[in-house]
Amino acid sequence: MQERILLVDDDPEILKLLRRGLGLEGYSLFLSESGEEALEKLRCQPVDLVVLDLTLPGIDGLETCRRLRAFSDVPVLILTARRTVPDRVAGFESGADDYLIKPFAFDELLVRVKALLR
Numbered sequence: 001m002q003e004r005i006l007l008v009d010d011d012p013e014i015l016k017l018l019r020r021g022l023g024l025e026g027y028s029l030f031l032s033e034s035g036e037e038a039l040e041k042l043r044c045q046p047v048d049l050v051v052l053d054l055t056l057p058g059i060d061g062l063e064t065c066r067r068l069r070a071f072s073d074v075p076v077l078i079l080t081a082r083r084t085v086p087d088r089v090a091g092f093e094s095g096a097d098d099y100l101i102k103p104f105a106f107d108e109l110l111v112r113v114k115a116l117l118r
Helices: 012-024 035-044 061-069 085-093 106-117
Strands: 004-008 028-032 049-052 076-080 098-101
Touching (some): 004 012, 004 035, 012 106, 028 035, 035 049, 035 061, 049 061, 049 106, 061 076, 076 085, 076 106, 085 098, 098 106
Parallel strands (some): 004 028, 049 076, 076 098
């Protein structure tokens, strides 16, 4: 069975890059451009991993992660340009399992995805 990943980012270029790279690795991918949309999709279609940006329209990634944790224990990888220590701490405190800073090397993203899916 293909592992299912929800990609949540409001940047179409990032979504395109992630869809291409992770798609070639054989993952089944779902896309969302906002936190609200992501939460709706997750309630209807369970996934094995969420890759979540912090800067989103509407509710941000931190609040999206907090709300997600209220009904799911799916692993969450935050993928964001926010790089300060307080940002990373806030990410983990919101319920994230991992945190990767943009720009990123795809190989590093891939090994983190594989580790979270173990």
